[in-house]
Amino acid sequence: MTSYSAQFKRCDRENIFNGREMRGNKRCRHPDPRRRDLNNLDGFFRLNGKAIAFRAKMSVDVDGGYAPCAGTRGRTDQCPTTYFYKKLSPGDEALPKWRQKYVTSDIVPYVVIPYDSLRPGRPNDRESREFRDKTGVAMGDVGVVVDGDKVIPVLVADGGPHNKIGEGSLALFDALGDTRCAKRLSSDPRFCTKVKNYSLGRTVEYVLFPSSKINDLTPSNTNRKVSEKALKLYRALGR
Known part of the structure; x- marks a missing residue:
């Protein structure tokens, strides 16, 4: 794991990951300091053989949210999240189609893991895996984000570039008390129509639990079920 974490640090310094130069939106160190979003990873740690922990920056991910799915999408935003629902609870059929399928950034605290291959559409490439x-952490697993005395249960719900780490949903930023929403939908203020697209000014701790996927998640039960399981696993660590 030490050599793996070193790749994220090298990308921050040189835009090189696993010996390859990262270009375009995969650059870790953008030439414009205003667009620079370094990983600031301090390494991976195993906790009691049950969890993977690391500290890193947190940038904002709006995928699955109102803005890209029903409003105005930013240049790199997408409506789909990598994790998608396979079941619905009674009443979920009345939700907009995008909320029935994808994890809503405005409502669900979720995190993003390195996932995307250098060649889009190839989820089994070495970089993607x-x-x-x-x-051992995969899409649909659960965890917590720890920031001071705050412990926020999260779902692993989206995938980003394989050389970047540290990203969370709009709802996660809200839970941390550091919102990234500049304007909310007047008819339903849960949803964000304008996003302040910049990172936290500090690192946070991510604690993720391998093989913790919940098989019966639906749009309406996600927050409750993720919270119950993630907090139970976290408390079992004795922290």
Whole structure:
């Protein structure tokens, strides 16, 4: 894991990851300081053989949210989240189609893991598998984000570039008390129509639990079920 974490640090310094130069939106160190979003990863740690922990920056992910799915999408935003629902609870049929399928950034505190291959559409490439192979954490697993005395249950719900780490949903920023919403929908203030697209000014701790996927998640039960399981696993660590 030490050599793996070193790749994120090298990307922050040189835009090189696993010996390859990262270009375009995969750059860790953008030439414009205003667009620079370094990983600031301090390494991976195993906790009691039950969890993977790391400290890193947190940038904002709006995928699955109102803005990209029903409003105005930003240049790199997408409506789909990598994790998608396979079941609905009674009443979920009345939700908009995008909320029935994808994890809503405005409502669900979720985190993003390194996932995307250098070649889009190839989820089994080495780059795409690397984080999962080394940590055991996969899409749909649960965890917590720890920031001071705050412990926020989260779902692993989206995948980002394989060389970047540390990203969370709008709802996660809200739970941390550091919202990234500049304007909310007047008819339903849960949803964000304008996003302040910049990172936290500090690192946070991510604690993720391999093989913790909940098989019966639906749009309406996600927050409750993720909270119950993630907090139970976290408390079992004795922290």
